[in-house]
Amino acid sequence: MRRPTISDVARAAGVSKGAVSYALNGRPGVSEATRRRILAAAEDLGFHADRAAVALAGAPAKVVGLTLHRPARTLGVEPFFMELISGLEAELSLRSYALLLHMVAGREQETAVYRRWRHEHAVDGVLVCDVVEHDPRLPVLRELGFPAVVIGPPPAGEQVSSVWSDDAVSLQEAVEYLAALGHRRIGHVAGIPDLAHTVIRVEAFAGLARRLGLEAAPCAYTDYTGPDGARATRRLLGAAGRPTALVYDNDIMAVAGLAVAEELGLSVPRDLSVVAWDDSPVCRIVHPALTALSRDIATYGRQAARLLLASLDGREAVGVAVEPAHLTPRASTAAPADARPPA
Secondary structure, eight states, X not given: XXXXXXXXXXXXXXXXXXXXXXXXXXXXXXOHHXXXXXXXXXXXXXXXXXXXXXXXXXXXXXXXEEEEOSOTTHHHHOHHHHHHHHHHHHHHHHTTOEEEEEEOSSHHHHHHHHHHHHHXXXXXXXXXXXXXXXXXXXXXXXXXXOOEEEESSOOTTXXXXXXXXXXXXXXXXXXXXXXXXXXXXXEEEOOOTTBHHHHHHHHHHHHHHHHHTOSBOOEEOOOSSHHHHHHHHXXXXXXXXXXXXXXXXXHXXXXXXXXXXXXXXXXXXXXXXXXXXXXXHHHHXXXXXOEEEEOOHXXXXXXXXXXXXXXXXXXXXOOEEOOOOEEEOOTTOOOOGGGSOOO
């Protein structure tokens, strides 16, 4: 069968080819009723615009780019990214925008991807994750003229919209809860050290340790994977005066920590309490169920998509602080043995 053309859509909708172009590319020039009629005709005919031709004509690509400097396997095991992407997709699809996801091995490769996207007119704007202080990607995006929204804490001194939550507030809730149970030695299994949100969490943890007068507050950095979380757990639990509670920066590492505790002959929560950041179904199905810092990650993604779409529409995109994660206590936390009354 012959592939339908823009002339076929114009004929079916009873309008000019120019009107079809305006409607399909989301540009002004046709009424909303006419736009709906053209879109319906295009759908009935199975017409899909050639993206390359659309880009050459100067029309929006209707695509948003997201690069992740993480191993590709991360998407398969870390619920955070799956929930974030579901929220992004839910919002972008309302405006018929697509999400282009690209995994990269390093920052240089990431900026090369941005330059290629600009050369090919492949995306209209970019979402930026895992920001660091003085993030080198942001000047490149400004140079290329890409509207951008940061998913995470806004970098100091950067004029860029962001969607973020106050991780210091969430960490305070978790550590104060553990201290109230009687824990005096609390460890932190943190993420990648130079990421902005890791810095915020580690600094908040150190401040809380001083304020609460904890006996020990060791911190171990990781790459967020289960194996690295397990290695950090062994290191912390193998030290003299081992922690009686551990706070993990994601759920996958917390699950790995449960396995290490069992391997070392420690019972959770009798010998070790465990708290996971970012609640997920995994936290609820393991045994014991994990106490977790819970937040609506899909809504986080939707807010980021809304901000970027507002910027693409030429509207002011003001940063949004969303509700911080709050503690959901479950069976993995209890008073330490030395703080329990005698039986």
